[in-house]
Amino acid sequence: MDEPVKTMSTTVEALPARARFSLRATEADAAAAGEALAVPLGATIGEIAVAGDRRSLRLGPDEWVVVAPLEDAAPMAGAFAASGIAGSLVEISNREVSFAVSGPAAEDLLAHGCPRDLSRMAPGRGARTVFDGLSVVLWHVEDGFEVDVWRSYAPFLEALLTAAQRELAVTV
């Protein structure tokens, strides 16, 4: 990915690699799983929970995505395995890449491909949703949105985002 693209109203940039896990666990095991991974797990679907530089997003009734610094991947997987929880923790660090979309027109930019009403997705909320046919995970974090997408689709998504940016730069 090339230089980050910036305009008056939006910034799109690829984020550095990070550790990611797909966690599947029942409601009853969630607290223990969170303890083992040293990350809180949101109680409602769409909730982002943060502890230091680790955070989680609840995607469904029994599914969370957990991100952490890259060097934490092995210790977290080890701690989960040692905990004996009857759940599934799959490392997906290499499967996905993330883009940061920020700036005052970030919502307008994402509205080019996402059918959700993003004004109703407050900071601290997120979801797996669709962007122009791609399955993406949206995080509304403090300083804008982060978009996770499968690695092989990343050039396509980046092209879509930068095309939308050019359009916004003309119209805003």
Add this chain to the structure above:
Amino acid sequence: MLLIHCPYCDETLPEAEFTYAGEAHIVRPDPSVSDETWRDFLYIRSNPKGPHAERWRHAHGCARYFNAIRDTVSDRVLVTYKAGEPRPAIAGEHGQ
């Protein structure tokens, strides 16, 4: 575009996040049944003009299957409910 309520996410979301997955409440028979019963299970579906129980999947969201009753005349989704729950009663021949 249809707006569909996901009973797991408890949010009403655009149809683009969902995929249709056939008629709901089709019970798989015991494998020892007659060929005719097995054929009916595999291929015979109801095709009502009015409320129709369907399976949908929140494929681009929480990934869960759930059931919906959709009026095939108005294309309006009358109610959605979690997989495994009984079909709720719908008042009237066609949804309002």
